[in-house]
Each structure stands twice: as C-alpha cells, then as structure tokens.
Amino acid sequence: MQYALLIYVDPTAQDGWNDEERRALTAEYLAVRDDARVTGGGHLQPVHTATTIRVQDGETLVTDGPFADTKEVFGGYYLFDADDLDAAIEVASRIPAARMGGGVEIRPLVQLPR
Amino acid sequence: MIEDVFRDQWGRVLASLIGFLGDVDLAEEAAQEAFATAAERWPRDGEPGNPVGWLVRTARNKALDRLRREKNLAAKLRQLDVREAVEMELDAVATIPDERLELVFTCCHPALATEAQVALTLRTLGGLTTDEIARAFLVAPETMKRRLSRAKAKIRDAGIPFAVPPDHLLPDRLAAVLAVVYLIFNEGYRGRVDLAAEAIRLGGVLEQLMPDEPEVKGLLALMQCHHARRKARFTGGELVLLDDQDRSLWEADRISAGRALLDRALALGGRGPYVLQAAIVSLQCADPVDWPQIVLLYDELARLTRSAVVELNRAVAIAQSGSPSEALRVVDALDLDGYQYFHSTRAELLRRLGRDTEARAAYTRALELTTDAAERRFLERRLTEL
Numbered sequence: 001m002q003y004a005l006l007i008y009v010d011p012t013a014q015d016g017w018n019d020e021e022r023r024a025l026t027a028e029y030l031a032v033r034d035d036a037r038v039t040g041g042g043h044l045q046p047v048h049t050a051t052t053i054r055v056q057d058g059e060t061l062v063t064d065g066p067f068a069d070t071k072e073v074f075g076g077y078y079l080f081d082a083d084d085l086d087a088a089i090e091v092a093s094r095i096p097a098a099r100m101g102g103g104v105e106i107r108p109l110v111q112l113p114r
Numbered sequence: 115m116i117e118d119v120f121r122d123q124w125g126r127v128l129a130s131l132i133g134f135l136g137d138v139d140l141a142e143e144a145a146q147e148a149f150a151t152a153a154e155r156w157p158r159d160g161e162p163g164n165p166v167g168w169l170v171r172t173a174r175n176k177a178l179d180r181l182r183r184e185k186n187l188a189a190k191l192r193q194l195d196v197r198e199a200v201e202m203e204l205d206a207v208a209t210i211p212d213e214r215l216e217l218v219f220t221c222c223h224p225a226l227a228t229e230a231q232v233a234l235t236l237r238t239l240g241g242l243t244t245d246e247i248a249r250a251f252l253v254a255p256e257t258m259k260r261r262l263s264r265a266k267a268k269i270r271d272a273g274i275p276f277a278v279p280p281d282h283l284l285p286d287r288l289a290a291v292l293a294v295v296y297l298i299f300n301e302g303y304r305g306r307v308d309l310a311a312e313a314i315r316l317g318g319v320l321e322q323l324m325p326d327e328p329e330v331k332g333l334l335a336l337m338q339c340h341h342a343r344r345k346a347r348f349t350g351g352e353l354v355l356l357d358d359q360d361r362s363l364w365e366a367d368r369i370s371a372g373r374a375l376l377d378r379a380l381a382l383g384g385r386g387p388y389v390l391q392a393a394i395v396s397l398q399c400a401d402p403v404d405w406p407q408i409v410l411l412y413d414e415l416a417r418l419t420r421s422a423v424v425e426l427n428r429a430v431a432i433a434q435s436g437s438p439s440e441a442l443r444v445v446d447a448l449d450l451d452g453y454q455y456f457h458s459t460r461a462e463l464l465r466r467l468g469r470d471t472e473a474r475a476a477y478t479r480a481l482e483l484t485t486d487a488a489e490r491r492f493l494e495r496r497l498t499e500l
Contacts, residue, residue, distance in 0.1 A: 001273045003273075082273070083273075083275070084273045084274065084275035084277075085223070085225055085272050085273045085274050085275065086275050086277075086279070086283070088273075089225075106272075108271055108272050108273060
C-alpha cells in the first residue's frame, strides 16, 4: 500500500538553534528519505511564503498566508510504500517533527484500479 | 444447544475467514451465511465431526462464489487473488489454524478509537450482535452499526495488519488488548452482568492463546476475583462496601480459580499492573485482610502506573491499615477534583476523623458528580447519618 506521511511542524521548535543542531536535524530527515521504501517527498518553504487561492463565481481570489491558521503548520511530506499501517507508523515515528511539538498524519493513498 | 456451539465457534470461524479474505465485512457476511446453513442442516443431518472446519469451508466457498460473481468487489480486495484461490477441500479442514490472536490485535489496534476497539472485539471475537452491543453501551443500534462499519472500513483502507505484532511492539499492543477486555468487564461490573461474563470469556480465550503472558493471567485472575463478589456488592439494590459484605455470598470456586491463575502469573515472573491488581483483590478476599501488605502492593502499582486513581486507592488501603490521617494527606495531594470517588473517599476519611462539617461538604460534592442511582442512595444515607 502507498501512504502519505504528512508532516506538521511547530514553527518555533528550532528557535535559537545553532548551525550544528540544524545540520544534525537535516541529516535525520535525509536518513528517512533514504529509506528504500520512501518513494518521494518534499520539504516546504516556511509558512510566510504561502499564498492561498479560492475560486468564487469563476473569479480567482488570492490571499496571503496558509489555508488554515493553526499553531502547527504543514511542513512537508514523504510518500511511502508499505505492507501495512504498522510499517508506516514505524517510519513516521522517526520523523523529527513528531517529537518536536508537531506530528505526522499517516494517510493511505487511493489505489487506482489496475 | 446449537446457539452455544455457534457462540463458541464464531470467533474462530470469523478469524480464519478474515485471514483468508483480508476483509472483515466480507468475512462477516460469509460467516453469517455459513452459520445460517448450519442452523438449517445440522439439526436434520447431525453435527459434522469438525464443526469449525465445516463452517470455515462452507463460508470460504460462499465468499469465493460471491467474489467471482462480483468483479468490482474482488478488485477492492488486493490481498486475495480470486483466480488462484481454490475451493477448500474437505481434507484441508482438519488443519485450520486458530487465527483469533491475529484478529484480537487487529481489533484493538491503537489506530482505532477505543470505543471502536471495544465494539469490534465484542462483535468479532465475542460474537455479540450489533444490537446487543448497542444495548450494552446504551447507544442507538444505528449509531453502533455506523461505528462498526467505520472501523471495518478503516482496517481495510488504512491497512491495519491482521497479525500478531512483532516482539518490540508486543508489550504496548498487548496492553491495549487487555485494556479493552477490562473496559468491557467494568461496564459489566456496573450492573450489566452479561458483559462482565463476556469479558471473562474473552479473557479465557486470550489466556489459552497466550499461555506465557503473565499479564493475561493477571487480568483474568483480577476479573474472576471481582466477579466472585458481585452478589455481595448489593443487597436489595443497595451498595454494600467490602467490610460489610456477606462473605457467604462470595463464589469460593471463582476466587480459587482466580488465585490459581495469579499463582501461575507470579511463577512466570509477572509483576505488571494486572498481576499487582489481582494480588490486591486476592488479599481483599482473605479473612482477615492484610491491609499493610495491600499498601505495599499499591506502592508498587503507583510507581508503575503513575496514576492518581491508584494513589487514591492506596490511600484507602492506608486508612484501612489504621492511619486515616496519613491517608487524608495522600488524598489531599491529588488533583482529581472532577472524580466522584476522590470526594467520596475524602468524605469517608473526614467522617472517620470526626471532621463532620468538611465530610458533609465532600459527600455533597461526590453526590453532584454521581450518575449511578445506587451510589447516589449510598451517599445520601451517609449524609443523613452524619
């Protein structure tokens, strides 16, 4: 089965970190990416770069900021191939955001008919 | 009674079908069909030599028929290649493995909400109908039906495994399973006796499937010893505390069964929360009760669980061993204001210390939080006695 591991981060979690700490954190994310079962992913720019659009009566409305204003923000995702949910839980638990005030939402992808 | 056979076999038959089909809903339908066929044929033709085997084979073949007819359904079930699956032969029936353990770990997977875990366990392993479960938990049958189908859909769509967890996950997952069974038991302990008996039956199945797990034995021992005293807990609908219970109403056989399980759990090196609770209840069943020993067990349990409710019970044991003022100090340090038993325990201690005004206030607060009618009357009696 294919799962998306949606990473929600606490944007203040790295306040006051030095370069070495940041490098160590990046290395952890890269290690997850290098897991053979991870098939894709992406790391998003911080939330201040976000733009949200809605279409109303054919007109595109553009606003500054993320879609939902919450304490935790969507920071990135991995795509993961696994036999079952337990394998996905195991990898998701290794994502640093999960222990740094954020969380990882595990969502199975819709399987397209073969 | 054919119903009793069905009740006993339902879990095994269903577990085997889920293992084969990979879908709880389809397995349930096929099992129901097979049981219906059995209900029609067995009284006429006699019960087959291997009832479980007969039921699994019949249900499997019915499910395969249906999958061949409905291609869309088959496409949804990735685990099973219908073209390759063959009709089950009679000689394969003898070796059907017991897959109830896989089933119970699926039903109690932490990705499911606790109420869904409870309902699924009762439906699949316990063989209770959706209506029976709805009645037991005082919800509308429609609500229970939705709860069950959502849970079954999540098992399928999120890929919740049908497997016994690997060793590194087992302690946590087993704790979740035992919590579900104990929750069912406690619902029954509040008065719906059939649920308590059902929990004991489930505990017995688990004990048989996991003979080396001391906590499973501990839980079953705990439930047996509690259940043994149920007739003495009420007289004419009124709540009776342990000290005042008529011990001749206790079921001695059940207590010895519980104690034998506890001994075996201890011999396996068990020292987990259920084993400790079983040891406490076993001591409470003795005459006279060794309260200082119970305090020591509660010390250990409190360290293990860090639970404020355990601390509250520890305080009761301290009071029973002769130190109500020390017990009150323990109680007053707890942050349990929304919990009725915190206030009723405090009230009891204050009463014993002769601090009637404070006791009255605490009984009143406990009354405000109590929803159970028998407990209300008990607290009201205490208030008028002051």
